[in-house]
Amino acid sequence: MATFADIATSALINLLSSFLFLLAFSVLRLQPQNARVFYPKWYIKGVRKPSRQTGGHKRLSLSHYVNLDYKAYLRLLSWMWDAILMPEEELIEHAGLDSAVFLRIFLLGLKIFSPMAGLGFLILLPINATDNNLQFKMAKNPNNPSFSDVDKLSISNVQDKSPRLWAHLLMTYIFTIWTCKMLYMEYKAVANMRLHFLATKKRSPDQFTILVRQVPPDPKRSVFTTVEDFFKSNTPDYLLAQIACIQIVYDANRLGKTLDKISRMENWLNYYQNKFDRHPLKRPIKKKGFLGLWGEEVDAINYYKTEIERMKIEAGKEQDEVMSDPKSIMPSAFVSFKSRWSAAVCAQTHQTRNPNKWITEWAPEVRDVYWPSLAIPYLSLTMRNVGMGVALFFLIFFFMIPVLAVQSLANLDGIVKKFTFIKPLVEMPAVKSFLQGFMAGLALRIFVALLPMILMFMSRFEGHLSRSALDRRAATKLYYFMVVNVFFGSVITGSLIEQLWAIINSPSIANILKNLGYLIPMKATFFITFIMVDGWAGVSMEIVRVYALVIYHLKNMFLVKTEKDRDEAMAPGNLLLNENIPRLELYFLLGIVYSVTTPIILPFIMVFFAFGYLAYRNQVINVYDPDYDSGAAFWPHVHGRIIVAMIIEQLTLIGLFTIKGPVGFAQTDVRNKSLSAATFMKEMLSSTPFLVALPIGTMIFHVYCKKRFRAAFQFYPMVEANEKDRQEEKDTPDLDLQKYLDKSYLHPVLKEEQE
Amino acid sequence: MATFADIATSALINLLSSFLFLLAFSVLRLQPQNARVFYPKWYIKGVRKPSRQTGGHKRLSLSHYVNLDYKAYLRLLSWMWDAILMPEEELIEHAGLDSAVFLRIFLLGLKIFSPMAGLGFLILLPINATDNNLQFKMAKNPNNPSFSDVDKLSISNVQDKSPRLWAHLLMTYIFTIWTCKMLYMEYKAVANMRLHFLATKKRSPDQFTILVRQVPPDPKRSVFTTVEDFFKSNTPDYLLAQIACIQIVYDANRLGKTLDKISRMENWLNYYQNKFDRHPLKRPIKKKGFLGLWGEEVDAINYYKTEIERMKIEAGKEQDEVMSDPKSIMPSAFVSFKSRWSAAVCAQTHQTRNPNKWITEWAPEVRDVYWPSLAIPYLSLTMRNVGMGVALFFLIFFFMIPVLAVQSLANLDGIVKKFTFIKPLVEMPAVKSFLQGFMAGLALRIFVALLPMILMFMSRFEGHLSRSALDRRAATKLYYFMVVNVFFGSVITGSLIEQLWAIINSPSIANILKNLGYLIPMKATFFITFIMVDGWAGVSMEIVRVYALVIYHLKNMFLVKTEKDRDEAMAPGNLLLNENIPRLELYFLLGIVYSVTTPIILPFIMVFFAFGYLAYRNQVINVYDPDYDSGAAFWPHVHGRIIVAMIIEQLTLIGLFTIKGPVGFAQTDVRNKSLSAATFMKEMLSSTPFLVALPIGTMIFHVYCKKRFRAAFQFYPMVEANEKDRQEEKDTPDLDLQKYLDKSYLHPVLKEEQE
Secondary structure, eight states, X not given: OOXXXXXXXXXXXXXXXXXXXXXXXXXXXXXXXXXXXXXXXXXXXXXXXXXXXXXXXXXXXXXXXXOOOHHHXXXXXXHHHHHHHSOHHHHHHHHOHHHHHHHHHHHHHHHHHHHHHHHIIIIIHHHHHTOOHHHHHHHHXXXXXXXXXXXXXXXXXXXXXXXXXXXXXXXHHHHHHHHHHHXXXXXXXXXXXXXXXXXXXXXXXXXXXXXXXXXXXXXXXXXXXXXXXXXXXXXXXXXXXXXXXXXEEEOOHHHHHHHHHHHHHHHHHHHHHHHHHHSTTSOOEEEOSGGGTSSOEEEHHHHHHHHHHHHHHHHHHHHHXXXXXXXXXXXXXXXXXXXXHHHHHHHTSOOSSSTTXXXXXXXXXXXXXXXXHHTSOTTHHHHHHHHHHHHHHHHHHHTHHHHHHHHHHHOHHHHHHHOGGGHHHHTSHHHHHXXXXXXXXXXXXXXXXXXXXXXXXXXXXXXXXXXHHHHXXXXXXXXXXXXXXXXXXXXXXXXXXXXXXXXXXXXXXXHHHHHHHHHGGGGHHHHHHHIIIIIIHHHHHHHHTHXXXXXXXXXXXXXXXXXXXXXXXXXXXXXXXXXXXXXXXXXXXXXXXXXXHOXXXXXXXXXHHHHHHHHHHHHHHHTOOOSOOOSSTTHHHHHHHHHHHHHHHHHHHHHHHHHHOTTTOOOOOTTOOOOOHHHHHHHHHHHHHHHTHHHHHHHHHXXXXXXXXXXXXXXXXXXXXXXXXXXXXXXXXXXXXXXHHTTTTSOHHHHHXXX | OOOHHHHHHHHHHHHHHHHHHHHHHHHHTTSGGGHHHHOHHHHHHTSSXXXXXOSSOOOOOGGGTSOOOHXXXXXXXXXXXXXXXXXXXXXXXXXXHHHHHHXXXXXXXXXXXXXXXHHIIIIIHHHHHTOOHHHHHHHHOXXXXXXXXXXXXXXXXXXXXXTTHHHHHHHHHHHHHHHHHHHHHHHHHHHHHHHHHHXXXXXXXXXXXXXXXXXXXXTTSOHHHHHHHHHHHHSOHHHHHHEEEEEEEEXXXXXXXXXXXXXXXXXXXXXXXXXXXXXXXXXXXXXXXXXXXXXXXXXXXXXXXXHHHHHHHHHHHHHHHHHHOGGGEEEEEEEEESSHHHHHHHHTSOOSSSTTSSEEEEOOOGGGBXXXXXXXXGGGHHHHHHHHHHHHHHHXXXXXXXXXXXXXXXXXXXXXXXXXXXXXXXXXXXXHHIIIIIIHHHHHHHHHHXXXXXXXXXXXXXXXXXXXXXXXXXXXXXXXXXXXXXXXXXXXXSSOHHHHHHHHHSOBHHHHHHHHHHHGGGGHHHHHHHIIIIIIHHHHHHHHTHHHHHHHHHHHHHTOOSHHHHHHHTOOOOOOHHHHHHHHHHHHHHHHHHHHHOGGGXXXXXXXXXXXXXXXXXXXXXXXXXXXXOXXXXXXXXXXXXXXXXXXXXXXXXXXXXXXXXXXXXXXXXXXXXXXXXXHHHHHHHHHHHHTHHHHHHHHHHHHHHHHHTHHHXXXXXXXXXXXXXXXXXXXXXXXXXXXXXXXXXXXXXHXXXX
């Protein structure tokens, strides 16, 4: 049980370490050698130019490595103002709408939780603190777990059925209405931003192009001819004349892998070449076998040179095969039109009777296309989705089994009893402490770190066509994983694993709610620590980019020869929406769930959102280079999951108020299962009118928002398409769209090769 | 507890009475005076022509009233062959696709249940009958309710955990797979029929017309100009040139009501005129007040003549008002195009940013439009839907309260004790028996009879635009009402009202399932009786058309003067899909739920389906004149609700098998709430692998069907639209579509007036 002092100490330590990280960042970012780690975005935009002192490893002056300009250190924290002061429109122009809307999520958190924290501290905290339920219970039953100062500020300290609880009930309504209001305004703002973004977006091939899938196989004709004939015989002349070009889809996945292999070998060649340049007397040597650990020794430079030569010939052959073998042509095609309006007509209507044939949809942005998915047979998609759904269910609900198994390793005595032969080994003090202290935690941490990759792999297996869709799907999976395993997992198993059994034992919905209503407030201190360790520290780590820093300097040392190599080595990365969005959503969940019962958690969350906003705004401006811009297509998901968080809050409050609500609720023991039917009904009915309206109202609000704003994320309005067409005709009357669109949707691997 | 003899007697009585009804029908239909009651469809089609002996009330020969041709009586039952032998294509041509697909539902029932009955009788019945669980239980605890012969054929007679239950488990899978196969084939067939129907449908205005709703108000321009300007400035020239005409929507509901009043008055005028004609000496007299019971006496004929005169002038004024007052112009318009393809583009795409403005959708068939809904403001629709959702919830779940209240009337003694003053009245034997025997049942029956009207009213309040949509929505409501109140209501409250308390008392999902699994097989005999009384008798009543027969002859006697009057009096009616579809679905639910536990119920359901098919085919061919033809748009709903029935079956079987399953399930008392967590887990886990796959598989099947066939019911494929356009151009190159479409979507009231 953490006391105030504990939490204050912990907060102080965390704040201090965060501050140290910020200081480290502020100093590191000034060093010229790190510029490409902390400002890659500006290099990509061409605003920052490489200094002329490049190339090999000549002896350079100190100022090449360390910034000696003392003035720069005076403005050590100036980056904060730079990050905050860039206006939103400029930010969208600079980094895309996805990044801008991602940053708005932090602000939304501040907007939602600031007034809640104010009201909570002014009204709820005094009400909780001046009661004495915990003391009373302690006196009555000294066996109860001791309570902490923090618990005294939570709803647990209010006596059951006390009229004070009316305040909490009222606050629940006020908080819910406030959250809905903020969500509504945000959805409206984001929808408008998206529409404005689409309306003002520069000309790009995806605006004119649809993807046709499931072209029926025809042994006599090629896919290209089939598609051409289909449009010739099935569209009015007007639309037919609008078709600019038809591009077929090649399955160049194998070729892509070969090219990847070549570029990896070229890296190695560079590495050995550099090594040789530095020590010209010793020709580098390499073993041919597995990971370079076994096998015949060969001259590394010659080996890679010949291998690369060989692979390039192979790649050329493969490319010819791809272009000529009908098997590598997928039954899909990108069809480009001469106007956005015509593309919109074809993308947004159904073509034939059979909904599994001639499926048309908007083509994703060129850079957003996830090419490997295009090679997946359409009809296997349903099975893939079902399979991944089942896999996700098991991953989410049985994830705890390996965790518990690994944790049980810590309890070595039990294992030793069973496997006596390992006893001598385990009883060595070093091995024992290693196993107990390190292994248990390590295995879990490795698995958790691998999780986003696993979820992304699962999403890829589902066959989504764009990177943005993949990120969205992986984010959904991660959110529900965290709700079950981080949130409920901590609430239920954390300190009270026996409660899980109590819940399973009385699996009525009402009892589950009661149990949760009783358990959740007790875990507030745990989550406060979690927010500091995971949230605050996470943001600090983010801004310093430890991993990127190390990798860049390693690459710089061993691989970089030319300016182009250095450009490649800086690897700006992207926002990792698939990991970061669910993480933010988890903090919304914590804030919303604890807003009424333990409002003291709110300032910690607000610090996270404020600090995160600052850090990520800096990263978005200076570092990340997004792979795609989906136009904030993820927003409806974020909205929906905040709604889920609200419903979880409301259900647990219903559970809590069923036990201790103010309105003459029957006071019953949670674990008493011999309730009479009459008592049960009385309980349910007396709490119903006051709280059941909340989840129902929230659901209605959600449906309303969906009806009102969702269309902006699903469809491209015809009027907008037509307006843009007309505008373009006026602005650039002699644009050759045909040429502009030609080969725009060629597989990037083939494009590379053709250039 | 019904024995075999009871059921056999009941079946015999019901079959006999059904046969008598059929005989009555066979004779009545031959009488010339009834022809318009039993063959109105043929009069409407002009195949049957009115005989020349019409007019007043001259003395006519006997043959005018009675069919004296003995040969006709020899072919008494020939109507059955006529009904059966008409081929399906001819039936679709004759009565529309809705009717044809409605009849297919009966056949689907036969297709699904015949093999089930076969397997059930061959395999499951012997297995059940040769065990002795009921005898065994009886011996063990003589207080148990006695069992009947029918129960001995049900799964209840198999001992718990007996290996015989493997047969039931296997059959569940076979039955589920068979049902899915049949459903799949049927969905496929209906989808193809619909697409074929749409492709071969004659030219009709709805193929070219879209409905534009939520035209934003513009104080400076009329709705017509606003719509015109919108298309002028927001569509490519090609589409603009395709617009044939724009028709605005008038709110003529008040005028409609006035015209209805006039036609009612004209009926009364006719009635008094006829009366006067027959007794020329006595001028008919009428009282002016409420229902003609109070007030000043006036000469009826003069009174109605002047009133009709006055109302007609009023109607004329109202019509002028409607056509000129901008307030009676709704912010909607029917926009017709010169090609189906263009209409499809506009109907199936989103026009503007705001999804609540310029909403476009396909216009319903002209006769299918439900005009009053067009006057409902669009933005109130959400609230109306939510309100009706809540109302439906209360209607479904609290319907039992008035029923129980009314039933408690039967227990007069309790009431008399409270209200002693009514004692003398109630103790009169006549009053007492009347109250007890009649009142209680009557109130319930009246309410149940009113139910479809109440549900239709609720659906109208929701503001659906077409009669077909109204019917579908009302059908959905009625189905769920019947599932809860007829099915679960009978299972739970029927004889075992205390079980409801047991279920509420242990509201875990697992326990509810266990209770249901235990209760449902015990109600089989009740439902067998229900099928005979409600199902068989209902079909007999349907074919004799008692109500229509009486009304027609009354009208014929008092109102009919001209042939046109007689045409109006025959009121063929329509299929009442909103009542009949949910009724059929209820029989599917019963058949599916009992297929494994008590297969003896299946023959009774098969008789219902066979008899119903015969009767309704006759009615569809000879009687009904559908209001609209939605092209079987109701089919996905029927499919979905049969899926719901399957899931209900599977869940109850899971409950049942948790108690008595063959695979070493822990055998526990249903009402024992102190299960340990371990036992509970063991139970759940041991039954899970064998049965949980069923509902999951069924859901996947449902999603697959939806993906595969649903599009046929939601969208009109562009290719089809284009094909039809081209065909028409070829067939009728000089068709003046503009003229054809002009005024097609004028409010029928205004059309009438203009003619």
